[in-house]
Amino acid sequence: MKKYLWAVFILVAGIVIYQYVQYQSGLIFHVYEIDEINSNVITKDNQIYVNGELFQVKGVQMSASMPNYRFSDYAADQADYMRWMKDIHEMGANTIHVSTLMDxxxxxALYEFNQGHKDQPLYLFQGVRVSDYGNNTPFDAYDSEFYDILKQDLRSAIDIVHGKKNILLNRGRGLGTYRKDISSWVLGYQIGDSWNNNTVAYTNHNHNTTQFSGTYVKTDKDANAFEALLASLMDDGLRYEGEKYGRQSLISFINDPGNDPFAYDGFYAGQLSKTVQIDVSHILPTDALKSGIIASYHMFEVPSDFMTYFSEDTKKTLKNEISQMNPSHYLNGYVDLLNAYYDVPVLISNYGFSSARGSDTKESLDEKAQGKALMETYDDFMESGCAGAIIHHWQDEWGNRTWNTNYAVNVDESIYWDDIQSMNHGYGLLAFDPGKEKRKVYIDGIHEEWEEDDVVYINDGLKLSMKQDEQGIYFFIHGNQDKLSDHLILPIDITSESGSRIWKDHETTFERPADFILELEGIKAQMLVQSRYESLRENFLSMIDGEDPFIYPPKKDDSAFVAINMIQKKMKIRENVTNSKPVYSEVKETGKLIYGNGNPESKDYYSLSDFMIGKDGIEIRIPWQLLNFSNPANLEIHQDYYEHYGVETKTISKLYVGLGTINDKQIPMQDVTLKRWNKAETHERKKQSYDIVKEAWRKQP
Structure with missing residues (x-):
């Protein structure tokens, strides 16, 4: 009996050890010699070749992001991925990029999809990235939260795509039982996402080791310590896949204009946060590398005259490369410069344009403009000599944060509502529109969605109806044409902590202290906010005009109603210290409502539409953020900024609205109960930009 028990124990132990070593350990097994390693993806003449044929990357970035779920929930299931891959393939894309380990x-899903599309499969660029904590740690890049995590994740990614990995616990990344070998469709691995330049500088300061010599890559004499670290990671990944699986894929790390190889004059470098350089040219292949190294770039805006801020040495060194720049190309030829500089393929691994209502530039793009910008920019990239480009992003991501609206919203709860004022929510080609199957309201001026129960206010020949959904509050104004063509005023009372019954410079008064005024005159409309409740002033006044907002705050009952603005990205550069004035941020009016048809089924659909006049009346959408809601799902609004020294929130259950004309002596106001929700109801809709990309890419080889 003891022998039997020992035999069972040894068998079970053997299985456990085999499972651990084979699927969980991440150890290198020297199974293949260098001359036995193959690669179906190589680089040649600064381009990418797959199975011996030139391959032009037409890619799109994908994640597991869905409304109601955090990124780390990996809420999308296999059916979701299959549906998205089908649409991506039909769009003409040939590549998917994921920036981290997926579930x-x-x-x-990728395996199943490609089994049915063997002649035209979807290829994969697999990314691994350092956590936000690791990237912003007070330590350098050799810290375990940085280097060790990247090394471990790169090995895990390789095991995953070869179908030999079990991940039971994986903080912030995907997990599961990985048994599908998709390695033949993997183009390469991309290390990192975006590098904190302070971490890069601190690493270079702390470490004298600037040289690395590995089996597949090595650094040249000009490399810095951070580049040596990247070379070490790249070599480890190549060695791990080669020796364990007999395969080599392309290898790269993510770079961006903030960390590119070009040195700036010291005075401008600080203003542009351009204080370090990372250069893939300092990482060289050995004779053992059969696949290749590529330069992968995330693109974001740079000053239009960026090259004038280069150091004198950079200008001299890059004289020939600068002469090859085409100023009519994207970013005034910045990508031309990259292609002229590098001797490896340049892949734009992340570029995009948002179709959100809010932005940090002068113009917001509607869905058609988004698609046009994507394709014009893609053509610029290809004319510049790039090996291809990857669009950011497949789907809108409600969980993304946006620098100029973070202060105004509860960013941890943004997954529950469609914040169209936050730019980073709208980069997708696929929208998640409110409503389980269709929207409650389409802004088209047609009354058919509105019922008698929606009427909340009647006054002197005008009738006001109201609805709400995950995107905002909607009004429908009924009345005869004479009334509808009048100068209409719609006061709104949100908070009891401030507001005014009087509108400065106008004779009209309100029954209750109003916080907002919706002003309508024909096809012109705007939202105004009472000066005390203007969130931009308290949060950004010092950046806009240099004043302290707390020295002379507006009175609680101040009668001034002001435009609702958004702060813009500061792109101006101070030319000298002694003579130039401070460079302040500009603003744009976001409270100005946009006229147009907001029904996607209409031939004249305009995705940014806020209101429409029809034969039945005027239909209006007010985004939640314009009304100072920080989390509308829980009906959380801003409190008094000057009593709380910033944005603090409280919950409400109702608001008050009124409706009248500019000539009314007083406009009565009526309370309207608001509804909370625990889970957003949405349906998927391919944007107009999807169709534009599809039309362009399906014409290309």
Whole structure:
């Protein structure tokens, strides 16, 4: 009996050890010699070749992001991924990029999809990234939260795509049982996402080791310590896949204009946060590398005259490269410069344009303009000599944060509502529109969605109806044409902590202290906010005009109603210290409502539409953020900024609205109960930009 028990114990132990070593350990097994390693993806003449044929990357970035779920929930299942891959393939794309380890449903879906599309499969660029904590740690890049995590994740990614990995616990990344071998469709691995330049500088300061010599890559004499670290990671990944699986894929790390190889004059470098350089040219292949190294770039805006801020040495060194720049190309030829500089393929691994209502530039793009910008920019990239480009992003991501609206919203709860004022929510080609199957309201001036129960206010021949959904509050104004063509005023009372019954410079008064005024005159409309409740002033006044907002705050009952603005990205540069004035941020009016048809089924659909006049009346949408809601799902609004020294919130259950004309002596106001929700109801809709990309890419080889 003891022998039997020992035999069972040894068998079970053997299985456990085999499972651990094979699927969990991440150890290198020297199975293949260098001359036995193959690669179906190589680089040649600064381009990418797959199975011996030139391959032009037409890619799109994908994640597991869905409304109601955090990124780390990996809520999308295999059916979701399959549906999205089908649409991506039909759009003409040939590549998907993921920036981190995904759950097993994603890889199972890619395997199943490509089994049915063997002649035209979807290829994969697999990314691994350092956590926000690791990237912003007070330590350098050799810290375990940085280097060790990247090394471990790169090995895990390789095991995953070869179908030999179990991940039971994986903080912030995908997990599951990975058994599908998709390695033949993997183009390469991309290390990192965006590098904190302070971490890069601190690493270079702390470490004298600037040289690395590995089996597949090595650094040249000009490399810095951070580049040596990247070379070490790249070599480890190549060695791990080669020796364990007999395969080589392309290898790269993510770079961006903030960390590119070009040195700036010291006075301008600080203003542009351009204080370090990372250069893939300092990492060289050895004779053992059969696949290749590529330069992968995330693109974001740079000053239009960026090259004038280069150091004198940079200008001299890059004289020939600068002469090859085409100023009519994207970013005034910045990508031309990259292609002229590098001797490896340049891949734009992340570029995009948002179709959100809010932005940090002068113009917001509607969905058609988004698609046009994507394709014009893609053509610029290809004319510049790039090996291809990857669009950011496949789907809108409600969980993304946006620098100029973070202060105004509860960013941890933004997954529950469609914040169209936050730019980073709208980069997708796929929208998640409110409503389980269709929207409650389409802004088209047609009354058919509105019922008698929606009427909240009647006054002197005008009738006001109201609805709400995950995107905002909607009004429908009924009345005869004479009334509708009048100068209409719609006061709104949100908070009891401030507001005014009087509108400065106008004779009209309100029954209650109003916080907002919706002003309508024909096809012109705007939202105004009472000066005390203007969130931009308290948060950004010092950046806009240099004043302290707390020295002379507006009175609680101040009668001034002001435009609702958004702060813009500061792109101006101070030319000298002694003579130039401070460079302040500009603003744009976001409270100005946009006229147009907001029904996607209409031939004249305009995705940024806020209101429309029809034969039945005027239909209006007010985004939640314009009304100072920080989390509308829980009906959380801003409190008094000057009593709380910033944005603090409280919950409400109702608001008050009124409706009248500019000539009314007093406009009565009526309370309207608001509804909370625990889970957003949405349906998917491919944007107009999807169709534009599809039309362009399906014409290309």
């Amino acid at each position: 097993d449903d994603f890889y199972n």
